[in-house]
Amino acid sequence: MRSGYSFEVHARDAHARVATLTTPNGSVETPTFMPVGTVGTVKGLSMEEVAVTGAGVVLANTYHLWLRPGPEVVRNLGGLHKFTRWPGIMLTDSGGFQVFSLAKLRTIDDEGVTFRSHLDGTMLRLTPEESMRIQSLLGADIAMAFDECPPGDAARPEVERAMARTTAWAARCLAAPRDPNQALFGIVQGGVHTDLRLQHLETLREMPFDGFALGGLSVGEPWQEMHRVLDAVAHKMPENVPRYLMGVGTPRDLIAGSLAGIDMFDCVLPTRNARNGQALTWNGRANMKQLRNRDDKGPIDPECDGPCCTSGYSRGYLRHLFMAGEMLFGRVVTQHNLYFFGRLMARLRQAIRDGNARSWADSVLDRMNENDEVGPADED
């Protein structure tokens, strides 16, 4: 890895591993979950509150910050760390995924993507070089290569075309003018086709990336398919740099990914679901809107030692805040969910160190499945 960065593996249990990722802005133990701070804020929380959850890395979205306030403004205000007040590690995605999912009227060619802004309809063009330029201005510790992410139901030839384009764009990202102090991760595509994944991995691993990610998973395919790909591919990714599973996921998926050998995860699930009323607990999911919470004096999760559950926020009060549309609900439950993810990853790291990750995982997931308070209709 480049100067100022290191990745040191401390313990292994089968394919799973515990490591320390160090960057110029601090260190984090992996496997780790990275909260999503789309426009430079983890929705509703102060960065102090994010830190309390045990998060070491915050992800920001290049697409959103490019559109508003613009990378030059962020740079003028001191770069992403100073701008957002996050004292730890920051990572920016390439902007590609949001172009594919949010923007309108997009057309892809071999040079890049042309699309209309979802905010004001402006025509914009994102290329590997432009993504590198924007990410350099934003100034996160880790930048991501600009890739093409096909939908979860894409046919094999479409996946192969996206792989080829992603390979060409990866080379252009590495060659583009960019901040030499920023780490750059490459992204492996290949859909749910194990052979394509391994083929793309063989191509990308020869390129001087500082880490590798799996993109194009958790994009609509059944979770069993994703787990199959993870089991076949993750442990074959380069050993001595971080492995990042993008856009994932549920407690089930974080555990499966870590057991398969993944080090980093990000997902809007704990933050977005919190705002919709859903809290995560060691007994599965709980939905604060449910009438059963109306007169409940207890915390979200009596087993949780986080700031929400130990400071007197009752389920009854939280339900009231949700029903009244009060901001305080979102921030309290968002912090709770991120704290839960932070503890889940910490316990998982301990289980890997103890050499019993698989049995720990089975018992944790069984208990969550058995006690889940949320019906199938509410599933993510």
Place this chain on the structure above:
Amino acid sequence: MRSGYSFEVHARDAHARVATLTTPNGSVETPTFMPVGTVGTVKGLSMEEVAVTGAGVVLANTYHLWLRPGPEVVRNLGGLHKFTRWPGIMLTDSGGFQVFSLAKLRTIDDEGVTFRSHLDGTMLRLTPEESMRIQSLLGADIAMAFDECPPGDAARPEVERAMARTTAWAARCLAAPRDPNQALFGIVQGGVHTDLRLQHLETLREMPFDGFALGGLSVGEPWQEMHRVLDAVAHKMPENVPRYLMGVGTPRDLIAGSLAGIDMFDCVLPTRNARNGQALTWNGRANMKQLRNRDDKGPIDPECDGPCCTSGYSRGYLRHLFMAGEMLFGRVVTQHNLYFFGRLMARLRQAIRDGNARSWADSVLDRMNENDEVGPADED
């Protein structure tokens, strides 16, 4: 005052005074500003953050809590203090003001008010007895008598009718079954007619209230009219109990009220304006949405020693949060505005102790007026 309560005046400067109000849930120095926690939350803030602003009393709205979640639910969850996690003094209004301002199709008779809920159209009826019952269940330290508040442009006969009804309702509030450990304040009406105000005050002061409020001000009349009434009436209110000016106000009004002899104030201005982008500073108002803030690395107010201005939130970042509609904006600027009000009242108390309240007030208000960043169109 009743057992567990006391009100002790420490210092005077002309009509202004510094005192300590003590209740079973703590003490507060007056003059004091009370943040509004409408449905049991000061919008966007944790109660820990409210406490940091120097607030000693939080006001909650009986009308809102009556409709949702209902006073029985609040009682079941331990009462308003436990429900909201506010460790200090709480005050509930009577519900009357919201019925007059929010509810639909209301009809007033001598017994009470019938109206449709603004939430779901249910027909409801509020009477002095019902207000006392609800406020007893909510369990604040201070309850308010149920009054009739005529609009700011009401003609003199209408004001007189409202006064007479308020007097009759005051007697019924005192006679109604209610929590004997809760203090009860009477409300003086009389519009902008000084003679009516004094007349109503003479009637109410004979009743065994634990404090007295001025209602029906800041309801549309020019502020000069309100100041005229304050100057004529406030210092004639009973000496040995708190004097509360309801629904006020701006820094200008808090200062004028305190100089006239008022002890307590509440208003949504610092919290509501914060959510709309407006911050209060020692140089007057500043609007975070303005383009001039886009690249500003400085805090809202370099002179402010509050948590927002000393922890790295730049005007540029705050403007970005506002433009992106992010929750973090509201909470940071709300806490800033409440902190500013807290400091304003603390400095005002010091000026009263020092015996130079009037000259202190003039210099503070002159400076705010001269440097205000907000145009007339943005005025409250």
